[in-house]
Amino acid sequence: MSGSRARPWLVALGALAAGFGVLALGLAIAGYDAGLALGALWRGAFGSWYAITSATLVRAVPLVVLGLGLALAFRAGALNIGAEGQFYAGAIAATWIGAQVGGWPGGLAIGTVWIGAAIAGALWIVVPVVLRLRFGVLEVISTLLLTFVAEALVSYAVTGPLQEQSRIYPQSDPIALAARLPMLPGSRLHLGLALALALAVLLWLLFTRTAWGFRLLAAGLSPRAAEVSGRIPVRRMLGVALLWSGALAGLGGGLEITGVTYALFQNLSPGYGFTAIAVALLARLHPLGVVAAGVLFGALEAGAQGMQREAGVPAVAVYVIEAVIILVVLLTDAVARQAGERQAAAVAAASEEPA
Amino acid sequence: MTNPVLHLRGISKSFGAVRALRNVDFSLLPGEVHALLGENGAGKSTLMHVAYGMIPPDAGGVEVSGLPMVFRSPREARRHGIGMVHQHFTTIEALTVEENIRLALGPGAGVPAARLLEGVNPATHVHDLGVAQRQRLEIAKALAIGGRVLLLDEPTAVLAPSEVESLLGTVRTFAREGGAVALITHKLPEALAAADRVTVLRHGTVMFTGPITGRSAEELAGYMLGTSGELARRAEAVQPERFAPRGPERPPVAGIGGIEVRAGDLIGVAAVEGNGQRELLRELAGLSRFGVSASGASVAFIPEDRTTEGIIPELTVTENVVLGLQQDPRWLRGLRLDWDAARARTAGLLSEFSIRATSPDALAATLSGGNQQKVVLARALERGPRLLVAENPTRGLDIRATREVLDRLRGAAEGGVAVVVYSTDLDEVLGLAHRVLVVHRGVVREAPVGADRHAVGAMMLGLSGWR
Numbered sequence: 021m022s023g024s025r026a027r028p029w030l031v032a033l034g035a036l037a038a039g040f041g042v043l044a045l046g047l048a049i050a051g052y053d054a055g056l057a058l059g060a061l062w063r064g065a066f067g068s069w070y071a072i073t074s075a076t077l078v079r080a081v082p083l084v085v086l087g088l089g090l091a092l093a094f095r096a097g098a099l100n101i102g103a104e105g106q107f108y109a110g111a112i113a114a115t116w117i118g119a120q121v122g123g124w125p126g127g128l129a130i131g132t133v134w135i136g137a138a139i140a141g142a143l144w145i146v147v148p149v150v151l152r153l154r155f156g157v158l159e160v161i162s163t164l165l166l167t168f169v170a171e172a173l174v175s176y177a178v179t180g181p182l183q184e185q186s187r188i189y190p191q192s193d194p195i196a197l198a199a200r201l202p203m204l205p206g207s208r209l210h211l212g213l214a215l216a217l218a219l220a221v222l223l224w225l226l227f228t229r230t231a232w233g234f235r236l237l238a239a240g241l242s243p244r245a246a247e248v249s250g251r252i253p254v255r256r257m258l259g260v261a262l263l264w265s266g267a268l269a270g271l272g273g274g275l276e277i278t279g280v281t282y283a284l285f286q287n288l289s290p291g292y293g294f295t296a297i298a299v300a301l302l303a304r305l306h307p308l309g310v311v312a313a314g315v316l317f318g319a320l321e322a323g324a325q326g327m328q329r330e331a332g333v334p335a336v337a338v339y340v341i342e343a344v345i346i347l348v349v350l351l352t353d354a355v356a357r358q359a360g361e362r363q364a365a366a367v368a369a370a371s372e373e374p375a
Numbered sequence: 376m377t378n379p380v381l382h383l384r385g386i387s388k389s390f391g392a393v394r395a396l397r398n399v400d401f402s403l404l405p406g407e408v409h410a411l412l413g414e415n416g417a418g419k420s421t422l423m424h425v426a427y428g429m430i431p432p433d434a435g436g437v438e439v440s441g442l443p444m445v446f447r448s449p450r451e452a453r454r455h456g457i458g459m460v461h462q463h464f465t466t467i468e469a470l471t472v473e474e475n476i477r478l479a480l481g482p483g484a485g486v487p488a489a490r491l492l493e494g495v496n497p498a499t500h501v502h503d504l505g506v507a508q509r510q511r512l513e514i515a516k517a518l519a520i521g522g523r524v525l526l527l528d529e530p531t532a533v534l535a536p537s538e539v540e541s542l543l544g545t546v547r548t549f550a551r552e553g554g555a556v557a558l559i560t561h562k563l564p565e566a567l568a569a570a571d572r573v574t575v576l577r578h579g580t581v582m583f584t585g586p587i588t589g590r591s592a593e594e595l596a597g598y599m600l601g602t603s604g605e606l607a608r609r610a611e612a613v614q615p616e617r618f619a620p621r622g623p624e625r626p627p628v629a630g631i632g633g634i635e636v637r638a639g640d641l642i643g644v645a646a647v648e649g650n651g652q653r654e655l656l657r658e659l660a661g662l663s664r665f666g667v668s669a670s671g672a673s674v675a676f677i678p679e680d681r682t683t684e685g686i687i688p689e690l691t692v693t694e695n696v697v698l699g700l701q702q703d704p705r706w707l708r709g710l711r712l713d714w715d716a717a718r719a720r721t722a723g724l725l726s727e728f729s730i731r732a733t734s735p736d737a738l739a740a741t742l743s744g745g746n747q748q749k750v751v752l753a754r755a756l757e758r759g760p761r762l763l764v765a766e767n768p769t770r771g772l773d774i775r776a777t778r779e780v781l782d783r784l785r786g787a788a789e790g791g792v793a794v795v796v797y798s799t800d801l802d803e804v805l806g807l808a809h810r811v812l813v814v815h816r817g818v819v820r821e822a823p824v825g826a827d828r829h830a831v832g833a834m835m836l837g838l839s840g841w842r
Contacts, residue, residue, distance in 0.1 A: 229711050229712060229714075230710045230711055230712055231701045231702075231707055231710065231711075231712045232710065233712075234694070234697065234698075234701060234712055235701065237690075238687060238690070238694075238698055241687050241689050241690065242683065242687040242689075244683050244684050245683060245684050245685065245686060245687045245698070246687070246698070247662075248662060248676065248678050248684040248685075249676070249678065249684060249685055249686070249698055249699045249751070249754075250698040250699045250701070251699060
């Protein structure tokens with residue numbers, strides 16, 4: 021069903037090129053050696069096997085998992101922009117459960133932590149769902165605000181109930197060995213990547229091959245037509261999509277704890293929940309596109325570190341690329357929508373008399 | 376005779392295949408209230424939009440106090456003393472009364488004391504005003520620049536009866552002081568109560584224009600609904616036998632109050648806009664939680680608003696066919712949707728219903744209105760419904776598409792489907808239906824067997840048949 025929607029790839033590539041162009045220009049104007057900086061960016065992300073696996077792909081895992089959740093919500097027309105908060109809720113749950121499962125068989129321990137993290141992420145979005153469905157409070161606001169609450173909760177947890185035993189550092193004790201994910205030998209890449217890829221394929225099948233995926237799309241594109249012509253319970257779809265979206269973000273937090281840090285601390289996420297919004301948008305809400313976009317943004321974050329080391333360019337400079345990408349995608353969408361509206365208006369004017 | 380302050384001469388306007396106005400003349404004299412009557416879609420608003428510079432006419436011209444004018448925008452019309460009040464409020468709720476008037480005036484101008492707003496504190500925020508007061512504010516805005524001509528587009532639609540009287544009083548006062556008012560309405564009593572002259576539009580043509588004294592409600596209703604004049608020319612339109620084929624073999628499908636809807640019935644719904652007919656249709660279609668029973672039968676619904684409720688323009692034709700038929704066993708296999716099967720069936724529907732689309736994968740947005748409507752219709756019939764409810768299904772369609780849609784509805788009824796059709800075009804209802812239901816102020820009555828346009832029209836306007 022994608023014949024007439026084939027252009028997104030072109031837009032994504034154009035956005036990426038524009039991002040690099042703007043960054044190079046900015047670096048040159050600011051007096052950096054743009055060639056050296058972009059080279060360092062490349063080497064930091066893809067320069068070695070270690071860079072690819074342990075820098076780029078490790079960062080890509082949470083971006084993909086969170087991006088998938090956001091693509092799910094956005095498809096239903098639900099604007100969950102609080103994935104960062106749900107990520108932290110999942111991370112807190114994973115830390116606590118991860119400490120309880122010492123001595124369990126590895127698979128069971130890991131599975132329990134993942135499920136617990138996903139449930140925590142879903143619970144974190146229950147309040148926005150209820151507010152939206154009962155009182156019409158926009159989830160854009162409620163999910164975002166709850167992110168700050170989640171961050172505060174992490175600060176409290178790592179200085180209070182979950183603080184490490186010596187009570188010195190604002191972080192938790194490490195989780196049990198049984199709950200730690202197996203790694204690819206010689207790298208820091210963990211099993212979470214396999215889970216992320218499996219989820220992407222699963223969601224891709226769900227979106228394109230199932231009746232549920234179709235209902236989700238219809239409800240998101242046109243709630244009224246979905247309800248009147250499709251007899252789709254639009255509000256329920258919205259709520260369910262938000263809950264799953266929260267669950268995936270929570271799982272992302274669980275993966276970070278069980279695969280990367282083994283412990284909870286403040287600023288665990290370098291803004292994965294927000295970058296994942298860009299990932300989902302750039303992928304045009306397509307699950308396999310989310311994988312590609314997640315790897316791309318993971319590479320940018322990894323390369324940024326290399327750029328800082330080698331060329332002395334502050335790592336935050338890569339946010340220029342991310343910002344340009346988002347702007348280009350949104351702009352193309354808006355232009356396409358306007359063209360569509362003009363066309364629709366022309367058709368309407370040609371076929372209908374205003375009453 | 377005084378010269379008209381506003382004169383529309385020979386105005387014609389088409390929207391695509393629809394001719395909204397045909398060679399319409401309309402004049403406003405100083406000191407008069409001139410009612411512009413007509414059913415929904417008769418062209419009243421379009422005519423006023425031409426006068427107000429919102430729509431350029433295809434032919435004809437506008438004269439203000441004898442001088443030919445070409446208004447390219449409402450701003451230019453306002454500059455020449457023409458103010459218009461639309462059906463929907465155009466005030467900004469978060470601002471005060473005074474701020475809203477300042478906005479209407481533009482920068483630099485002083486705010487004149489508006490007698491219309493006596494008793495309203497200019498510092499009140501608009502969201503704290505009642506509906507009637509907001510209406511007054513709309514009029515005050517329209518007249519703020521010292522207008523001499525006031526165009527009112529169904530101003531009473533949102534008002535309670537006592538507020539209507541007070542509004543009409545305001546309008547009369549404005550006219551007595553030398554202003555000229557065009558009052559668009561489809562409510563006869565209002566026209567009779569407030570107007571000096573009346574012009575009746577039907578299908579974009581002037582059916583009557585002249586002083587209102589001596590005109591009866593029945594006569595004006597006749598012009599509005601086409602039971603005189605034009606009727607003669609359209610007499611060749613086939614009159615179906617007005618009968619409900621009897622027989623115990625036709626089970627009741629739904630009930631509306633005491634009125635039974637049976638399989639094979641082709642029921643037309645006639646009503647003046649805003650009398651509850653849309654709510655009735657949606658209840659029948661099972662889209663609301665209120666009472667009308669559809670006795671568990673499978674129901675298909677054709678909504679009037681094609682592009683927001685009927686189809687999803689961003690989806691392909693196939694996807695739009697599947698919308699509402701997601702449970703169809705031909706493509707639902709467990710959880711999986713077999714898009715190839717759906718596409719194959721859609722290709723079949725495209726040729727069966729002669730829908731012009733490049734392929735089943737074409738975006739619905741690329742189809743013309745008529746072809747979009749045929750997709751909606753094909754999908755509705757594909758449900759194999761026992762009851763088919765259609766809300767103004769020929770809206771905006773050209774003659775050919777209209778005929779195709781109506782033929783399909785007839786065919787469905789012959790095939791044993793109970794069909795309920797509402798149309799804003801009374802001719803269409805009468806030309807199609809075996810039985811006619813009239814909705815007036817939320818009450819449904821069946822028109823007597825053999826009732827003609829005149830009788831049904833009188834029922835629609837609440838003039839008869841309501842014992």
